[in-house]
Amino acid sequence: EPEVTQTPSHQVTQMGQEVILRCVPISNHLYFYWYRQILGQKVEFLVSFYNNEISEKSEIFDDQFSVERPDGSNFTLKIRSTKLEDSAMYFCASSADRTNTEAFFGQGTRLTVV
Amino acid sequence: AQSVTQPDIHITVSEGASLELRCNYSYGATPYLFWYVQSPGQGLQLLLKYFSGDTLVQGIKGFEAEFKRSQSSFNLRKPSVHWSDAAEYFCAVGPLTGGGNKLTFGTGTQLKVEL
Numbered sequence: 001e002p003e004v005t006q007t008p009s010h011q012v013t014q015m016g017q018e019v020i021l022r023c024v025p026i027s028n029h030l031y032f033y034w035y036r037q038i039l040g041q042k043v044e045f046l047v048s049f050y051n052n053e054i055s056e057k058s059e060i061f062d063d064q065f066s067v068e069r070p071d072g073s074n075f076t077l078k079i080r081s082t083k084l085e086d087s088a089m090y091f092c093a094s095s096a097d098r099t100n101t102e103a104f105f106g107q108g109t110r111l112t113v114v
Numbered sequence: 115a116q117s118v119t120q121p122d123i124h125i126t127v128s129e130g131a132s133l134e135l136r137c138n139y140s141y142g143a144t145p146y147l148f149w150y151v152q153s154p155g156q157g158l159q160l161l162l163k164y165f166s167g168d169t170l171v172q173g174i175k176g177f178e179a180e181f182k183r184s185q186s187s188f189n190l191r192k193p194s195v196h197w198s199d200a201a202e203y204f205c206a207v208g209p210l211t212g213g214g215n216k217l218t219f220g221t222g223t224q225l226k227v228e229l
Contacts, residue, residue: 004157033216043158043204043219056216091157103208103217105150105158 002026004106006092012112013082021077021109023092032075033093033103034067036060043091049075082113116141118205118220126226127195135190135223137205145207147188148217149179153201161203164188175199200227 005024013019025032034046047057049067066078075094079086089110093103119138127133139145146165150158162173169181179190188205202224206217 035217042221043206043217045216045218048216102160102163104160107157 002104004092004094004104006090006106006109008109009107010110010112012114015084015113016081019079019082019111021079021090021092021111023075023077023106024073025075025092025094026096026104027073029094029096029104031055031095031097031103032067032069033095034077035091035093035105036088037091037108038085038088046077046090079111082111084113087111087113116145116207116218118207118218120203120205120220120223122223123221124224124226126228128228129197130194133190133192133195133199133225135203135205135225137188137190137220138186139188139205139207140186141207143209144183145209147179147181148206148208149173149177149188149190150204150206150219151175151201152204152222158204161190195225195227197227197229200225 007022032049035043036046037043045058047061047067048055064080068076089108091108092106095103117140121136148163149161151161152158161177162171162179164171164181172178177190177192179188181188202222204222205220208217
């Protein structure tokens with residue numbers, strides 16, 4: 001069964017450092033997403049990406065964040081200068097097309113900023 | 115703005131008992147509705163979804179949910195809970211048209227199953 005793959009599963013970084021979280025969406029999917037879940041809180045939408053550009057982003061997704069699909073298979077989330085409050089589980093998701101079909105989620109990357 | 119309310123933060127049931135997890139939503143139009151489950155250390159797995167048609171939808175693992183437009187609810191049910199159902203359950207809504215899958219999640223309900 002096709003699945004969304006995220007690496008690494010856990011990353012620890014020092015405050016102020018840049019991190020890149022990686023995702024391999026399902027191969028024939030066209031929409032890609034990042035969500036985050038701060039410990040004990042709900043899952044929050046960060047950004048959606050379609051046709052090589054951001055289609056929607058939340059107020060959380062400020063200038064510290066960027067997304068990229070560098071090679072047609074990977075989908076990355078970069079945080080330029082991490083803050084303590086960026087510590088969270090980050091989920092990548094993908095869906096097949098523009099209509100609202102099922103979003104398949106990866107296992108998540110737990111980011112810990114120290 | 116859309117929102118999802120899951121009024122029960124924690125629920126404990128005995129194995130074999132029935133289960134109902136509540137979800138209420140606020141949305142400007144008819145939404146897509148989803149239930150996801152998250153086991154410890156795992157990602158989000160889709161249990162079921164409602165787009166249109168029959169308001170009682172069947173999902174995986176023996177779960178079902180009923181959409182009630184008049185109550186803006188989409189409660190999740192299972193007639194007999196298994197110990198392996200212990201997990202966190204999230205209700206989510208998404209836009210009916212266009213825009214892909216920007217989902218708004220509820221705060222989740224943590225289910226504990228007593229043997």
